[in-house]
Amino acid sequence: MTSATVNDILSIFFALCGIFFMFVGAVGIVRFPDAYNRLHAASKCSTLGVMGLALAAIFHVGALAVTTKALMTILFALVAAPVGSHMLAKAAHLDGLKPWDRQLSDELTQDKERQAGKSSANAPRGMAAPSQPRPARRDPGSDPTARISAVV
Amino acid sequence: MMRPFLLNLLLTIVYVFLTADTSTPNVLMGFGIGFLVISLAGLTTPGPSYPGKVWRLLRFGVYFVKILVQANLKIAWECITPGLSQTPRIIRHDVSDLTDGQLTVLANSITLTPGTLVVDVSDDHKWLYVHCMYAQERAAAVADLRALHERLRKEVFE
Amino acid sequence: MNLLGGMMMMLAEGAGAARAPQEFSPLRPLLFQILEFGAIMSILGMMLCLYRMVRGPHLADRVLSGDTISWQVVGLVILLTVRMESTIYLDAALVVAIIGFASTLAFAQYIGNPRRQANP
Numbered sequence: 296m297t298s299a300t301v302n303d304i305l306s307i308f309f310a311l312c313g314i315f316f317m318f319v320g321a322v323g324i325v326r327f328p329d330a331y332n333r334l335h336a337a338s339k340c341s342t343l344g345v346m347g348l349a350l351a352a353i354f355h356v357g358a359l360a361v362t363t364k365a366l367m368t369i370l371f372a373l374v375a376a377p378v379g380s381h382m383l384a385k386a387a388h389l390d391g392l393k394p395w396d397r398q399l400s401d402e403l404t405q406d407k408e409r410q411a412g413k414s415s416a417n418a419p420r421g422m423a424a425p426s427q428p429r430p431a432r433r434d435p436g437s438d439p440t441a442r443i444s445a446v447v
Numbered sequence: 448m449m450r451p452f453l454l455n456l457l458l459t460i461v462y463v464f465l466t467a468d469t470s471t472p473n474v475l476m477g478f479g480i481g482f483l484v485i486s487l488a489g490l491t492t493p494g495p496s497y498p499g500k501v502w503r504l505l506r507f508g509v510y511f512v513k514i515l516v517q518a519n520l521k522i523a524w525e526c527i528t529p530g531l532s533q534t535p536r537i538i539r540h541d542v543s544d545l546t547d548g549q550l551t552v553l554a555n556s557i558t559l560t561p562g563t564l565v566v567d568v569s570d571d572h573k574w575l576y577v578h579c580m581y582a583q584e585r586a587a588a589v590a591d592l593r594a595l596h597e598r599l600r601k602e603v604f605e
Numbered sequence: 606m607n608l609l610g611g612m613m614m615m616l617a618e619g620a621g622a623a624r625a626p627q628e629f630s631p632l633r634p635l636l637f638q639i640l641e642f643g644a645i646m647s648i649l650g651m652m653l654c655l656y657r658m659v660r661g662p663h664l665a666d667r668v669l670s671g672d673t674i675s676w677q678v679v680g681l682v683i684l685l686t687v688r689m690e691s692t693i694y695l696d697a698a699l700v701v702a703i704i705g706f707a708s709t710l711a712f713a714q715y716i717g718n719p720r721r722q723a724n725p
Contacts (some may be wrong), residue, residue: 299630306687307636314643317680319523321650324657324673326526330665331578332533333657335564336526337669339518341676342559345702348643348683352695355636355687359469364695368679371702377558377565379672379709384566384578386717387665399536400585403567403576406539 306355313347316340329395330387338380345372451489451497455481507602511556518561536582537566540592543573549604550575553596560595563588640688647681668712675705 320340327333349365388403455478462477463469482501489497525532542550550572554565562580569576582588654670654677661667682698715721 297630300632303630303632303636307632307639310636310639310643310684310687313680314639314646316519316523317677318646318650319519319526320673321653321677322526323522324670325653326531328531328533330663330669331537331564331566332535332580333666334669335562335578335580336522337673338558338564339515340522341673343515343519345676345679345683348680348687352683352687356690356692358692359471359474360692361686361695362471364692364699365683368683368695368699368702371699371706372676372679373559374555375702375706376676377555379706379713380558380669381554381565382710382713383665383669383672383716384564386713387663388566389717389719390664392663392665395533395535397534399534399582401537402539403537406569406574406576 302354302357306351309347309354310351313344313349313351316347317344320344328397330392331384331394334380334384338376342372342376345369451485451500455485457481458484503602507598510598511559514560518559521561533580534583535578535580536585536588537576537578538582538585538588538592540575540577540589540596541573542575542596545600545604547572549600552603553599556599557592557595563592637688640684643684644681647677647684651677664712664716668709668716671712672705672709675701675708679705 317340320336323336323340324333327336346369349368353362353365394401458481459474459477462480463474466473466477482498486497542553545553550568554568554575557563557575557577558565562582564578564580565575566578567576568574577588577592579588651674654674657670658667658674661670679698679702682694682701686692686694686698
């Protein structure tokens with residue numbers, strides 16, 4: 296058994312793993328019930344799929360340029376996929392995504408509501424806020440009416 | 448942990464440039480020489496030694512790949528079998544003993560472990576909100592998170 | 606000066622780096638068939654993601670399916686690298702990965718923007 300055969304066996308194994316997990320991630324995105332569960336499938340499966348394919352490239356080609364770039368791709372996948380899914384989940388929760396019917400509890404919503412209640416109880420001046428038609432903007436500088444009212 | 452390792456990589460690059468040979472054995476040779484130099488230099492300073500740190504990091508890497516494969520097999524099993532068996536929950540997890548960089552590492556590894564996904568961090572960086580896929584009992588899910596947290600703190604952060 | 610000389614030599618070699626032909630292995634045709642199968646499966650996965658992108662009840666569903674499509678494109682380019690045994694295609698894979706990550710972050714910022722919720 297020559298070294299080329301061993302390399303080919305390894306790269307066949309890793310390529311099959313990568314292809315399988317990539318496809319499973321896509322199926323999970325179609326099948327799972329709500330956006331949080333879909334994010335599970337998206338982040339984990341694409342990371343492991345890209346890892347497997349990059350390892351197949353390393354074992355088949357074997358030049359130092361390919362090895363370095365493939366390792367960089369793996370590192371980037373390990374960092375970028377979880378960060379992207381975290382940002383998406385945070386944004387979806389902020390946007391009020393309706394969770395699945397069978398979700399048992401949501402402590403993030405509880406804590407947000409408790410904090411909102413506490414801040415309005417601590418600061419009674421906040422009672423003026425609901426009378427305004429729109430919630431307060433983050434930076435008054437970009438809103439011309441807010442700047443005028445601040446000046447007046 | 449990070450600084451001696453970056454120094455090791457720098458020594459490797461210097462060795463490769465000095466010998467002008469980019470074959471894989473030569474790069475590994477440069478890495479080994481840098482490893483030896485840093486280990487010997489670390490003998491004079493107190494604190495945990497460099498080879499011990501690298502060994503613990505390697506052990507964590509093997510464990511991490513194992514749980515990453517486990518997570519993917521779980522999702523594959525959920526996709527193949529008909530019907531949905533998830534019992535999701537969003538639970539909070541106490542991270543007030545970590546710095547911001549350690550919190551990032553912990554959040555990334557929580558997202559890549561089976562059945563958990565980080566949703567949000569509280570504004571004062573004390574609580575992590577984690578979406579668990581299989582959390583019929585809350586206590587079991589919290590214990591899993593706590594075990595990963597302890598393992599990461601012992602083997603990577605010291 | 607030896608350091609600089611080594612660096613220059615490596616750069617000169619790297620510019621014209623060509624792949625040396627590998628020795629024969631009986632498994633090579635099987636590997637190439639698996640790569641074609643992988644390309645077909647990757648395209649099927651992209652079609653499934655497109656279905657979710659059209660159907661998705663929430664904006665986050667559409668964005669995450671787009672993210673997954675970008676990772677599938679990265680996988681496809683890596684398959685092309687293995688097939689062509691060339692060193693240059695992996696650059697394209699890295700670029701696609703970075704662009705997909707940046708676009709996901711931009712869309713996440715857009716979804717979570719409080720100004721969008723104030724006047725939809």
